[in-house]
Amino acid sequence: MKPIIFCDFDGTITETDNIISLMTQFVPEESEKIAKSMMEKTITFKDGVSAMFELLSANQKDAVVQYLLDTTIIRKGFGDFVRFAQEEHIPFYIVSGGVDFFIEPLLKRYGPFSGVYCNSADFSGQQIKLVYPNSCDKECTKFKSQGCGCCKPSVIRKVAQKEHFKIVIGDSLSDFEAAKQADLVLARDHLIKRCEDLHLPYKPFETFYDCLDAIKELIK
Ligand code: MG
Ligand code: ZN
Numbered sequence: 001m002k003p004i005i006f007c008d009f010d011g012t013i014t015e016t017d018n019i020i021s022l023m024t025q026f027v028p029e030e031s032e033k034i035a036k037s038m039m040e041k042t043i044t045f046k047d048g049v050s051a052m053f054e055l056l057s058a059n060q061k062d063a064v065v066q067y068l069l070d071t072t073i074i075r076k077g078f079g080d081f082v083r084f085a086q087e088e089h090i091p092f093y094i095v096s097g098g099v100d101f102f103i104e105p106l107l108k109r110y111g112p113f114s115g116v117y118c119n120s121a122d123f124s125g126q127q128i129k130l131v132y133p134n135s136c137d138k139e140c141t142k143f144k145s146q147g148c149g150c151c152k153p154s155v156i157r158k159v160a161q162k163e164h165f166k167i168v169i170g171d172s173l174s175d176f177e178a179a180k181q182a183d184l185v186l187a188r189d190h191l192i193k194r195c196e197d198l199h200l201p202y203k204p205f206e207t208f209y210d211c212l213d214a215i216k217e218l219i220k
């Protein structure tokens with residue numbers, strides 16, 4: 001048994017979604033319109049997130065990071081869970097539709113991780129411009145539209161090896177495709193229902209102590 005972990009960030013490692021929380025704080029009305037179009041699927045997830053960040057001026061970067069550092073709650077047990085994986089030499093990847101400039105400061109005290117795959121941001125213009133280094137590979141159903149932004153199933157295909165037992169930890173829409181590739185899903189919120197519907201092997205969790213128990217059970 002060679003486990004490998006792919007863990008979502010927003011709503012999984014953090015208790016709430018950081019993009020929603022910062023948009024609500026800094027540009028509530030304008031971002032709400034975009035969120036609505038995303039929900040109605042008139043624009044892709046990727047284009048919606050890009051449009052939201054373009055509402056913010058590049059010089060708001062520090063204020064955004066500080067706001068998230070002050071308000072974001074890391075889910076209980078995360079530090080112990082990461083430490084366990086490190087001790088057991090279990091590869092631990094963060095795969096997130098969030099952005100490096102706020103993920104890195106929020107995770108700084110928990111690392112190092114085997115890798116962090118997420119979106120990036122360009123602050124050289126007037127507004128914050130998102131950059132997508134982890135786009136969809138040809139096997140992704142959204143390859144044509146490149147609609148995922150940070151494509152989690154593509155990252156898993158690239159990183160995991162045949163002998164790996166793939167554990168996907170997540171909560172929501174952006175984890176749905178990744179979950180299909182998992183040998184075990186640790187799920188909360190919307191992802192639980194999705195796993196039920198698709199009969200995917202999963203365990204629900206509330207804190208990372210639940211995840212820790214699940215992994216210990218696996219490797220014992
Ligand atoms: Mg999430
Ligand atoms: Zn994709």
